[in-house]
Amino acid sequence: MKTNSLASRGGWMKKRHIDRFFLTACLIPAIILITIVVLIPVLQAVQISLMDYKFISKQAPAWNNFGNYKTLFRSGDFTVYLKNTSIYIFFAVSISFGLALFLSLLLNSKIKGRNVMRGMIFMSWTIPSVVNALLWTWLFQPQYGVLNYIFNTFGWLANENQTWVQHPQLAMVTIIIAAVWAQTPYMMVMLLAGLQSVSSELVEAAKIDGAGRFNILRYVQIPSIRPVIDTAVLISVMTNSQMYTVIYNMTQGGPMNKTTTFSIAAYQEAFTGYNLGLGAATGVVWLIIIGLIVFLYKTYSERKISGYL
Amino acid sequence: MNAKAILPKASTYAVLSVFIVIFLFPIYWMAVSSFRDNSELMALPPKFSPIGGSFQNYIKLFHMSEFMTYFKNSVLVASSTVLLTILVAILAGYALSRFDFRYKSLLMTALISIQIFPTTVIIISLFTFYRDLGMLNTYRGLILADTVNALPFSIWLIKSFYDTVPRSLDEAAYIDGCGRFRTLWTIITPLILPGLLAIGVYAFLGSWDDFIFSMTIMKEEAMKTLPIGLAQSFMGEYVYDYSGMMTMSMVASLPVVILFIFLQKYMVAGLTAGAVKG
Numbered sequence: 001m002k003t004n005s006l007a008s009r010g011g012w013m014k015k016r017h018i019d020r021f022f023l024t025a026c027l028i029p030a031i032i033l034i035t036i037v038v039l040i041p042v043l044q045a046v047q048i049s050l051m052d053y054k055f056i057s058k059q060a061p062a063w064n065n066f067g068n069y070k071t072l073f074r075s076g077d078f079t080v081y082l083k084n085t086s087i088y089i090f091f092a093v094s095i096s097f098g099l100a101l102f103l104s105l106l107l108n109s110k111i112k113g114r115n116v117m118r119g120m121i122f123m124s125w126t127i128p129s130v131v132n133a134l135l136w137t138w139l140f141q142p143q144y145g146v147l148n149y150i151f152n153t154f155g156w157l158a159n160e161n162q163t164w165v166q167h168p169q170l171a172m173v174t175i176i177i178a179a180v181w182a183q184t185p186y187m188m189v190m191l192l193a194g195l196q197s198v199s200s201e202l203v204e205a206a207k208i209d210g211a212g213r214f215n216i217l218r219y220v221q222i223p224s225i226r227p228v229i230d231t232a233v234l235i236s237v238m239t240n241s242q243m244y245t246v247i248y249n250m251t252q253g254g255p256m257n258k259t260t261t262f263s264i265a266a267y268q269e270a271f272t273g274y275n276l277g278l279g280a281a282t283g284v285v286w287l288i289i290i291g292l293i294v295f296l297y298k299t300y301s302e303r304k305i306s307g308y309l
Numbered sequence: 310m311n312a313k314a315i316l317p318k319a320s321t322y323a324v325l326s327v328f329i330v331i332f333l334f335p336i337y338w339m340a341v342s343s344f345r346d347n348s349e350l351m352a353l354p355p356k357f358s359p360i361g362g363s364f365q366n367y368i369k370l371f372h373m374s375e376f377m378t379y380f381k382n383s384v385l386v387a388s389s390t391v392l393l394t395i396l397v398a399i400l401a402g403y404a405l406s407r408f409d410f411r412y413k414s415l416l417m418t419a420l421i422s423i424q425i426f427p428t429t430v431i432i433i434s435l436f437t438f439y440r441d442l443g444m445l446n447t448y449r450g451l452i453l454a455d456t457v458n459a460l461p462f463s464i465w466l467i468k469s470f471y472d473t474v475p476r477s478l479d480e481a482a483y484i485d486g487c488g489r490f491r492t493l494w495t496i497i498t499p500l501i502l503p504g505l506l507a508i509g510v511y512a513f514l515g516s517w518d519d520f521i522f523s524m525t526i527m528k529e530e531a532m533k534t535l536p537i538g539l540a541q542s543f544m545g546e547y548v549y550d551y552s553g554m555m556t557m558s559m560v561a562s563l564p565v566v567i568l569f570i571f572l573q574k575y576m577v578a579g580l581t582a583g584a585v586k587g
Contacts (some may be wrong), residue, residue, distance in 0.1 A: 022489040026404035029397045044434035063466035121332045126569040128518045130536040131558040193581035245520040266429040283430030
């Protein structure tokens, strides 16, 4: 048994009690904060979603028998939101992952100034999201934006003043680009760290066996960093499923709801449409979907995702 | 060194340089635009060089009292978020590192799954909850929200840092008569300063960047933070004030970019610890 100094000093407070008190004291602040900001609001959101809760209505909010959910599904809005959200998440995650992997492989080779270069690419991650949105809106400005100017110089545009952010089909492209620009560095840094911790003995052994660069990548490096890949992709999916700021400040979910994801829809219905009940219902549906995705991902992911998630 | 060894290297540098230019160009463009006024920006061809620009826009910006209010609020909220996050994370992280108890793994899973909850789900009822508690338009309301935003990652990271400190140190201090809290505060925690810096930076970035909590909680002009101020300043008739927009964007980005330049090491260490063990 370990020495129990206070008990051995004959104290009336046993070590056990102090430990219990200490443990609770340590955990209580976090638990309280999380309860206030997450637990109670989520439970309330479920409650609100089941009620007819509008900002301006004079009556007290009343139980509405899943009315909000019915509205959401029957109006076809659910399908629109699902489509937009899926497209956005799929492309944002896959493009930033592909790009991040590519860049991290380049940085992983024997080059000088790796940290400086990594830092320069990483800067875009630190830029505040609002700035990101406004900046890309300016870059894509139809008449005076520098991107259109560059594209026109190459003669790539049929329409000289091509609209991007306000264009029904292209709006989605612009928000994905803005998201990829900001998120790729983060993934790149994680993947790079993973690549640098791949056992050099394994790589050497593969080289001795005559494996070319591509096969080394495929059979040694990628499998070795599988946990990092899984974590990075999961974080990216979660980040993009939450995405609000960039989309709101670039397209406001438009034009014509073409870029309205679940996140945007929930907020809009609650605070612009003044229908808290419907907004909450949209949010709850989204919560269930994302919860399912994460659950399935973790269950069927064979490799152990790193301890973080 | 034969040609075969040099060539791959040269092309690697070349490709990397292309991407560095692509990633940095928007930031460069933001800077260049902030040195020009709208008459120059709304003219083609665009001027790619900063030469010939002026600091006019910046002078105008710092005379704008609303801007100073937004900036002050952001600094206040972000700094407080950092302090509160570090405090709460140290306590929780240490407890999770040192103790095993019945619902521990449930607690840890719950902690991590908080991040799955879409913010828009939370914000709708957080709004009504805060309203009923009288916490709308208060600093503490926003600070609480931003702190909780940073907690899951912060607690996890701090715990993993504490895990690297051998328990024998705790025991030794305890045997010497040092109380639990004192041990934590004066002996163990100083050993994980890099971890504290990492979560400090992380919490600051998250709070500085926050848009949705601030937009929903702070409705009064005097309480709004920079991201909100930035977004609303360039709406309506001001939507074409690109030079003003870029100038304010530059100033809004500067603190976090500077933070990043000086504390890059800790930031990266913190982030990669999330993905790679050891």
